[in-house]
Amino acid sequence: MATRKKEATSFDTGVRQSNAVVLSVAQGLYTAAVAIDLTLTGLTGYQLAPDKSLATLPFALITVASAIATLFASLLMQKIGRRRGFVIGAATGALGGLVSVWAILQNDFWWFCLGTAAVGIFQAFAQYYRLAAADSVAPQQKAKAISMVLAGGVIAAILGPALAAWSKNLFPTLFAGSYLMVFLLGVGSILVLVFGFRDVEAEIIPADEAAVARSLTTVFRQPISLAALANNVIGGVVMMFVMTAAPLAAVANHHSIDDGANIIQWHLVGMFAPSFVAGHLIKRYGMPSVLFAGMLLSAACTFIASASSSLPAFYVALLCLGIGWNFMFVGGTALLASSHTPAERAKVQGVAELVRNIFTAAASLVAGPILERFGWVNLNLVNVPLLVVAAALTVFWMRTERSSERVVSDSPAASR
Known part of the structure; x- marks a missing residue:
């Protein structure tokens, strides 16, 4: 029995350590995707808007959708686990990229707004990557785990705008190819989270603590x-x-x-x-x-x-x-x-x-x-x-x- 307990503890520790690495990669993919949206959405909105005064609406919807979904994302992950929640967030972001591609090709402003709002929901879930890493380690290691996750954004901060510039002419319609990159980065996030991230067994909450x-x-x-x-x-x-x-x-x-x-x-x-x-x-x-x-x-x-x-x-x-x-x-x-x-x-x-x-x-x-x-x-x-x-x-x-x-x-x- 003691041996089994020791093996379980060793496995649990390994999962906790690997989760921070996985979340760092996921943070990089998410940051690159959002960087593309932040770089081009204002220009694309101006290109598609039926009334130019609405040009900044798609950009604003990224932040607004993220704010609205933030609390919901936390409560949902409490029920279904962070792994499933993070995958749902990444899938929503990938779908948002795909909707944006379609909207640009069809010259449809309102569908483009829906696509950027979906990326905002992706952002709402992804902002918990750092907290998930912090919650899985001892108190003295929390800052280090948070830093490791955020470090995943370094290359992405440069890669995102570079990808946006490289892919903007992939389709005959300007910028459609860039939002295809948002879709692919979202799919990459899904794969990393599905195959790499594991929900560490929840800490047992004493009945008296839960009650108070x-x-x-x-x-x-x-x-x-x-x-x-x-x-x-x-x-x-x-x-x-x-x-x-x-x-x-x-x-x-x-x-x-x-x-x-x-x-x-x-x-x-x-x-x-x-x-x-x-x-x-x-x-x-x-x-x-x-x-x-x-x-x-x-x-x-x-x-x-x-x-x-x-x-x-x-x-x-x-x-x-x-x-x-x-x-x-x-x-x-x-x-x-x-x-x-x-x-x-x-x-x-x-x-x-x-x-x-x-x-x-x-x-x-x-x-x-x-x-x-x-x-x-x-x-x-x-x-x-x-x-x-x-x-x-x-x-x-x-x-x-x-x-x-x-x-x-x-x-x-x-x-x-």
């Missing part, structure tokens, strides 16, 4: 939850706010459209490349140090962008922004994964991702009007008080953690 699962209000009032939300949400808002406006600001400052695209590609590398080291940095220097480094880099983006409108300033500012977002996002996700019990997981993670999606979607929608009315410098300065709030809530969590550690160390049981 806390309310969402109680969970999100915890200092660790507030710090997690602050870093995930504010980091995402600051990043989306500047990233959305940067190409427009670059062109307005007499740089070329290609320069604007290259700035964003450089920013995407900054978003994902630090994932190779973020987990190790957290282990070596501690979570607070990496979180504050992320906030300082995000603030550096603000001040560099405000100080100069030269092309090098755009590149450096957007690179700092990408790295800053990565540090805040990896750290915030690790805090979120440690803030709840297994019984509370689906609702807590679903609501946290919903909140993040709503705020980042709002940031992307208001960035253009704010840039138009108040200018590039003022748009960047808006981020400063947001980062101050993130820092304050992170300090609040740190002080609470230290107080708890002192109470434990001063207890009679600890002194024995």
